[in-house]
Amino acid sequence: MDIDHYSVVAFAKSWGLFYLIALAVGVTVYAFWPGNRKRFDRAKKSILDKDDRPGGENDGN
Amino acid sequence: MISRLTVSERHLALFVLGALALAGLAMAVGGRGDPLAVHGVIVLAASLGLGFLVLSALFSPEPGESRLAEYYDDPTKAGIVLSLAWAVVGMFFGVWVAALLAWPELTFVDSAWASFGRIRPVHTSGVIFGFGGNALIATSFHVLQRTCRARLPDQFSPWFVLIGYNLFCVIAASGYLMGMTQSKEYAEPEWYADIWLVIVWVVYFLIYIRTLARRKEPHIYVANWYYMAFILVVAVLHIVNNLALPVSFGHAKSYSLFSGVQDAMTQWWYGHNAVAFFLTAGFLGMMYYYLPKRAERPIFSYRLSIISFWGITFMYMWAGAHHLHYTALPQWVQTLGMTFSVVLLVPSWASAGNALATLNGAWHKVRDDATLRFMMVAAVFYGLSTFEGSFMAIRAVNSLSHYTDWTVGHVHAGALGWVAMITFGSLYALVPWMWKQERMYSPKLIEVHFWLALAGTVVYVFAMWNSGIIQGLMWRTYNDSGTLAYSFIDSLVAMHPYYIARAFGGLLFLTGAVVCSYNVWMTIRMARVARVPAKGDVPLYGAAQAGE
Amino acid sequence: MKEFFHRRIERNAIGFVLAIVGVASIGGLVEIAPLFTIHETVEAAPDMRLYTPLELAGRNLYIREGCYACHSQMIRTLRDEVERYGPYSLAAESQYDHPMLWGSKRTGPDLARLGAKYSDAWHVAHLINPRDVVPESVMPRYGWLQRNPLRIDDLGEHLAAQRAVGVPYTDAMIENATADARGQANPEAAESSGVTERYGEATNVRVFDGNPSLVTEMDALVAYLQVLGQLTGAAHQETAGRQE
Numbered sequence: 001m002d003i004d005h006y007s008v009v010a011f012a013k014s015w016g017l018f019y020l021i022a023l024a025v026g027v028t029v030y031a032f033w034p035g036n037r038k039r040f041d042r043a044k045k046s047i048l049d050k051d052d053r054p055g056g057e058n059d060g061n
Numbered sequence: 062m063i064s065r066l067t068v069s070e071r072h073l074a075l076f077v078l079g080a081l082a083l084a085g086l087a088m089a090v091g092g093r094g095d096p097l098a099v100h101g102v103i104v105l106a107a108s109l110g111l112g113f114l115v116l117s118a119l120f121s122p123e124p125g126e127s128r129l130a131e132y133y134d135d136p137t138k139a140g141i142v143l144s145l146a147w148a149v150v151g152m153f154f155g156v157w158v159a160a161l162l163a164w165p166e167l168t169f170v171d172s173a174w175a176s177f178g179r180i181r182p183v184h185t186s187g188v189i190f191g192f193g194g195n196a197l198i199a200t201s202f203h204v205l206q207r208t209c210r211a212r213l214p215d216q217f218s219p220w221f222v223l224i225g226y227n228l229f230c231v232i233a234a235s236g237y238l239m240g241m242t243q244s245k246e247y248a249e250p251e252w253y254a255d256i257w258l259v260i261v262w263v264v265y266f267l268i269y270i271r272t273l274a275r276r277k278e279p280h281i282y283v284a285n286w287y288y289m290a291f292i293l294v295v296a297v298l299h300i301v302n303n304l305a306l307p308v309s310f311g312h313a314k315s316y317s318l319f320s321g322v323q324d325a326m327t328q329w330w331y332g333h334n335a336v337a338f339f340l341t342a343g344f345l346g347m348m349y350y351y352l353p354k355r356a357e358r359p360i361f362s363y364r365l366s367i368i369s370f371w372g373i374t375f376m377y378m379w380a381g382a383h384h385l386h387y388t389a390l391p392q393w394v395q396t397l398g399m400t401f402s403v404v405l406l407v408p409s410w411a412s413a414g415n416a417l418a419t420l421n422g423a424w425h426k427v428r429d430d431a432t433l434r435f436m437m438v439a440a441v442f443y444g445l446s447t448f449e450g451s452f453m454a455i456r457a458v459n460s461l462s463h464y465t466d467w468t469v470g471h472v473h474a475g476a477l478g479w480v481a482m483i484t485f486g487s488l489y490a491l492v493p494w495m496w497k498q499e500r501m502y503s504p505k506l507i508e509v510h511f512w513l514a515l516a517g518t519v520v521y522v523f524a525m526w527n528s529g530i531i532q533g534l535m536w537r538t539y540n541d542s543g544t545l546a547y548s549f550i551d552s553l554v555a556m557h558p559y560y561i562a563r564a565f566g567g568l569l570f571l572t573g574a575v576v577c578s579y580n581v582w583m584t585i586r587m588a589r590v591a592r593v594p595a596k597g598d599v600p601l602y603g604a605a606q607a608g609e
Numbered sequence: 610m611k612e613f614f615h616r617r618i619e620r621n622a623i624g625f626v627l628a629i630v631g632v633a634s635i636g637g638l639v640e641i642a643p644l645f646t647i648h649e650t651v652e653a654a655p656d657m658r659l660y661t662p663l664e665l666a667g668r669n670l671y672i673r674e675g676c677y678a679c680h681s682q683m684i685r686t687l688r689d690e691v692e693r694y695g696p697y698s699l700a701a702e703s704q705y706d707h708p709m710l711w712g713s714k715r716t717g718p719d720l721a722r723l724g725a726k727y728s729d730a731w732h733v734a735h736l737i738n739p740r741d742v743v744p745e746s747v748m749p750r751y752g753w754l755q756r757n758p759l760r761i762d763d764l765g766e767h768l769a770a771q772r773a774v775g776v777p778y779t780d781a782m783i784e785n786a787t788a789d790a791r792g793q794a795n796p797e798a799a800e801s802s803g804v805t806e807r808y809g810e811a812t813n814v815r816v817f818d819g820n821p822s823l824v825t826e827m828d829a830l831v832a833y834l835q836v837l838g839q840l841t842g843a844a845h846q847e848t849a850g851r852q853e
Contacts, residue, residue, distance in 0.1 A: 161747070161749070162716065162747050163747075165739075165740075165746070165747040165748065165749060168749070170750065170752075171750070171752045171753060173674075173753050176674065176675075176749040176750075176751070177675070177678075177679075177749045178674045178675025178676060178678055178679075178749065179674065179675055181675060181678050182675065182678075237675075240673035240674065241673075242672060242673065242675065243672075243708065244672040244675075244677050244708055244710060245708060246678075246713060270622055270623070270626065273622040274622055281621075281622065281625065286625075286629075289625070289626065289629060290629050290633070293626060293629050293630055293633070294629070294630075294633045297630065297633065297634060306770050306773055306774050307770070308763070308766050308767050308770045309763075309766050309770075312763070312766070314669065314767070315770075316707040316708070316767075316770050316771055316774050317707045317708035317774070318707070318774050319707070319708070320703065320704060320705060320706050320707045320708070320709065320774070320775065320776075321700060321701075321702075321703035321704045321705070321706050321709050322700040322703070322704075322709075323645060324703075324706070324707065324708050324709040325703075325709045325711050328708070328709070338633075371632065374629060374632050374633050375632050375633070375635075377633075378633050378634070378635070379639070384713065385711075386685070387685035387686050387687055388683050388685055388698070388711065389683070389697075389698050389699055389700035389702075389703070390700075391643075394643075397639075460685070460687055463685075463713075464681055464712075464713070464714055464715040464719075465714075465715070468713070468714065469714070536689060536690075536693070537687075537689040539689075544692075545689060545692055545693055549693070549717075549718040550743060550745050550746070553716075553717075553745060553746075553747065554745050
């Protein structure tokens with residue numbers, strides 16, 4: 001293998017941290033994005049809808 | 062059930078079974094003189110038997126279009142029954158191996174198949190893959206259809222997944238008894254079983270993605286995220302950790318592509334993430350659907366469930382190295398594994414807290430309803446065992462706990478307290494819905510099962526905590542003259558009472574599983590006797606399907 | 610319009626799949642990838658010898674019977690472990706172990722330095738009934754090992770597979786695998802001289818199970834147990850070096 005072991009380790013350590021922070025920010029932004037609020041609220045409640053058939057009878061609720 | 066397949070699905074089934082029979086034949090012939098041949102015969106017999114079943118219903122009338130207006134639940138029903146059958150088998154073997162550590166002669170003298178080393182993996186695979194895996198497949202089909210408001214894309218592939226998966230489990234368990242194992246913990250089955258599981262898994266994934274594509278809901282409900290992570294990541298883990306070269310196509314035996322330190326890291330990267338994505342992500346999917354459904358309250362915070370999902374998906378992958386503290390693994394990898402294991406507590410407790418907060422305001426239901434109580438206790442044990450896990454991943458703690466029974470106790474706090482409890486809770490909720498009954502055959506037996514399961518778990522876990530910590534301390538105790546105070550066998554003798562207690566705790570838990578199986582069986586019989594759907598249909602879906 | 614909507618949903622789900630796989634894979638890659646360049650940093654063990662065919666067969670029996678579930682082969686860098694079991698394990702010592710057998714649980718003691726600690730007769734008696742030798746033991750009996758003849762006709766294939774995954778067996782070793790297994794278990798046999806020629810003078814050539822007329826599974830397992838920790842002296846040198 002041409003790549004030196006220490007450079008692989010250095011890459012793993014530094015970019016791993018950067019990646020961790022980026023992901024945490026991304027997920028938080030996604031979860032709190034105002035535009036998503038309605039979808040999440042609907043998803044949260046939709047499983048409690050009394051419906052035992054496939055199809056979209058409940059669309060537009 | 063076969064008459065509910067369309068004619069072309071029956072043809073497809075015959076074709077696939079024919080191909081499988083040929084594969085079995087090839088294994089039986091190519092593996093002469095090797096245990097591989099036995100598995101060839103098992104595959105051949107299974108596919109011929111199933112082929113006969115399909116043939117016998119080949120010309121029955123085709124189901125009408127009306128089937129498409131309903132969810133397809135037959136595979137879920139079969140999966141529930143299989144899951145409970147494996148639970149009883151797997152836990153029976155568990156009690157047996159536990160008893161062997163207290164009374165080593167409690168076996169058939171000179172029967173290789175019944176020695177500890179061979180039946181132990183039957184226990185671990187039986188409960189993890191047999192009981193847990195079947196429960197995951199069965200509930201995932203149910204949750205997927207309900208949350209997408211779409212029927213499964215076809216009727217053949219779910220059966221292929223369920224039956225194929227159980228064939229894998231049978232091959233695995235029978236192989237262990239014959240001494241066929243790769244020695245990689247929780248990845249013991251040999252190369253041909255591994256390849257078969259990959260095929261089954263791809264079809265499973267395709268069912269998921271095809272149903273998601275046909276969904277009528279704009280958003281994919283979070284339970285499906287967890288099920289998807291379970292399917293996808295288990296596939297990645299399984300393929301990488303099982304890379305091996307068979308001695309020949311006529312040998313069951315294979316040699317891992319990796320060796321030494323790479324092999325150890327790959328194995329524990331797999332081993333820890335099997336816990337994460339098989340025993341955690343999949344069962345969190347179960348929890349995020351059945352707990353709100355049973356409590357009739359939406360999940361406390363949907364956002365929190367999303368954040369903890371990505372936290373778990375991301376962080377677990379780094380944590381495997383904590384299985385290798387103070388070994389020949391480079392120290393920076395150990396430190397990385399330790400750090401992420403500790404941080405993992407955040408998304409784990411977010412999930413556990415989310416579940417408990419959902420129950421806030423419904424505690425009277427938890428008090429009265431043993432089914433909901435199963436789920437509540439599961440969330441508590443999930444919180445406890447993830448805390449314990451993070452704690453044990455700290456190097457200094459691990460130096461004491463590693464190699465001892467503490468690890469075994471930790472695993473069972475998770476497996477009995479979390480995985481099995483959430484599964485039993487979900488099954489008790491699901492079974493009446495599936496068989497269109499108002500409730501389980503006997504709510505009282507659910508109550509009995511709950512207390513058996515809780516008592517069994519507590520006895521087991523306390524016994525192992527005690528024995529593990531005593532063991533760890535005895536191994537490192539020095540006397541005044543600066544030499545080790547205890548021989549190894551001293552520590553073993555000290556374990557004896559705890560091993561008896563552990564076997565007793567396991568026996569309680571097994572008894573609970575038997576009670577559960579009886580209750581489910583009687584509920585199914587109730588449905589058969591009634592035939593006419595009960596009035597009011599089910600507690601939650603209920604009669605109001607049209608005009609709402 | 611409907612068609613467009615449908616496609617969008619599908620893409621949505623696929624994107625989601627890719628996100629999960631991507632997010633999940635990176636941790637594993639970061640941890641595991643550097644281990645494949647690690648040979649640059651691993652201590653060299655130039656004196657390392659390979660498992661003989663008989664020892665490899667014994668190792669496979671160790672796996673078959675699930676010994677690894679109760680016995681580790683990894684001594685950690687802790688004082689009490691080094692004093693109890695011997696020098697701590699080095700990465701180089703298991704470099705040819707496909708798969709590794711580090712283990713995760715010590716229901717019984719660690720075996721990384723078991724070789725040459727007990728006599729063959731002790732091992733045979735212990736494996737037939739552990740409680741004859743250690744009354745408090747909870748280890749299972751393995752009486753069938755003494756009766757079952759070892760399958761040796763395919764050992765060449767095993768060695769070839771090992772070579773394919775990276776163990777440096779030579780053509781001569783592969784060709785003579787079956788004969789070497791017979792020779793190692795019976796010093797009287799003509800085939801025994803080849804074993805030390807190919808695997809080194811330090812190789813144990815003995816009638817391990819006390820029965821020279823048959824190569825049994827007991828021969829193989831005891832041969833393997835007697836070589837644990839004996840393939841290289843690197844660990845002893847490393848420990849001696851640290852103490853100076």
